[in-house]
Amino acid sequence: MIRPGIRSLPAYQVAESSGMIKLDAMENPYPLPEALKKEWLKQLEDVQVNRYPDSRTTALRKKIAALDSLKAEQVLLGNGSDEIIQMLLIAVEQGACAVVSPSFTMYDLISRWLNRPVSTVPLGSDFSLDPARFLKVCAREKASIAFLACPNNPTGNMWPKETLREITSNFNGIVVIDEAYAAFAEASYTDLIASNVLILRTFSKLGWAALRLGYILGHPEAIAHLEKIRLPYNINSLTQASANVFLDHYSEFENQAKTICEERSRMYKALQRMSRVEVFPSQANFLLFRIAGADKIFHKLYARKILIKNLHSPNGLLKNCLRLTIGLPEENNLFLNVLEEILA
Numbered sequence: 001m002i003r004p005g006i007r008s009l010p011a012y013q014v015a016e017s018s019g020m021i022k023l024d025a026m027e028n029p030y031p032l033p034e035a036l037k038k039e040w041l042k043q044l045e046d047v048q049v050n051r052y053p054d055s056r057t058t059a060l061r062k063k064i065a066a067l068d069s070l071k072a073e074q075v076l077l078g079n080g081s082d083e084i085i086q087m088l089l090i091a092v093e094q095g096a097c098a099v100v101s102p103s104f105t106m107y108d109l110i111s112r113w114l115n116r117p118v119s120t121v122p123l124g125s126d127f128s129l130d131p132a133r134f135l136k137v138c139a140r141e142k143a144s145i146a147f148l149a150c151p152n153n154p155t156g157n158m159w160p161k162e163t164l165r166e167i168t169s170n171f172n173g174i175v176v177i178d179e180a181y182a183a184f185a186e187a188s189y190t191d192l193i194a195s196n197v198l199i200l201r202t203f204s205k206l207g208w209a210a211l212r213l214g215y216i217l218g219h220p221e222a223i224a225h226l227e228k229i230r231l232p233y234n235i236n237s238l239t240q241a242s243a244n245v246f247l248d249h250y251s252e253f254e255n256q257a258k259t260i261c262e263e264r265s266r267m268y269k270a271l272q273r274m275s276r277v278e279v280f281p282s283q284a285n286f287l288l289f290r291i292a293g294a295d296k297i298f299h300k301l302y303a304r305k306i307l308i309k310n311l312h313s314p315n316g317l318l319k320n321c322l323r324l325t326i327g328l329p330e331e332n333n334l335f336l337n338v339l340e341e342i343l344a
């Protein structure tokens with residue numbers, strides 16, 4: 001029979017989005033450039049759908065490693081970075097999983113699937129992270145793994161490198177720095193990689209959400225152990241072929257990320273000018289903002305076919321908070337116009 005810990009879980013909810021202007025899931029709104037699309041489809045023609053995928057993925061891992069001047073044996077691929085979070089939580093020795101709150105919910109959720117206790121350290125009211133407080137909770141609750149999203153989702157801010165250095169050098173376990181938003185941030189912390197420090201990334205937010213491809217960077221020994229619990233064919237052949245083409249044209253996606261960052265500053269300023277809105281600085285492809293009556297405003301936007309993310313809960317740091325993914329300029333403008341109409 002089903003374990004009580006699983007029985008008591010709520011089902012993971014994905015909002016109904018057909019026919020909506022989708023600004024809820026941190027997707028890149030830009031389509032593939034036409035020439036790249038042609039080349040991509042041509043490569044897909046050669047995929048042998050009757051054969052199992054390449055399980056070693058050496059060429060692909062080499063290309064991904066090269067983005068950060070690392071070696072193929074320092075890269076492990078996952079069916080989305082979610083799958084890698086699951087692998088880490090399977091592999092790491094007993095002990096709590098330490099997370100901050102608010103942060104990405106999958107660390108907490110997958111820990112529960114696996115019967116692993118979770119230690120939650122609240123962020124400050126300005127969403128800052130106090131490393132001494134974090135370490136104290138980790139020691140008290142015997143945490144063996146910690147996840148720190150940087151930039152953090154849903155708050156959009158980054159932890160200073162000094163904060164992470166203090167945590168990684170004093171934590172008695174594995175620290176995973178989740179850089180899902182690295183493409184939109186002004187810094188990346190790959191230089192903190194150590195025997196107990198890994199960097200998690202994904203291509204989802206950069207424009208390949210449908211491919212489900214994530215990766216983790218670390219010391220070859222740590223990667224080799226994780227490889228043992230990777231399901232043999234976790235990266236399907238269509239994803240491998242697609243990623244191989246896209247990585248050869250990586251600058252196209254980096255340029256799109258740059259445009260998204262420019263839109264982010266424009267939208268930040270526009271929201272800042274609205275007197276009832278408190279918008280928080282962001283190093284990701286979304287903006288978190290607070291507004292009185294957030295719940296109602298979310299539903300009014302939804303009724304006007306605009307889907308963003310409602311993070312409001314009556315108590316806690318995200319009271320009256322909504323999260324807006326940066327979309328195409330015309331989608332962003334529509335959002336601003338409709339929000340102004342709702343507030344008028």
Ligand SMILES: *Cc1c(COP(=O)(O)O)cnc(C)c1O
Pocket residue numbers: 026079080081082083104149152153178180201202203204212213214
């Ligand atoms: C979106 C997100 C992920 C998951 O990305 P996938 O590769 O699509 O599974 C991981 N971490 C954070 C912080 C995210 O926001």
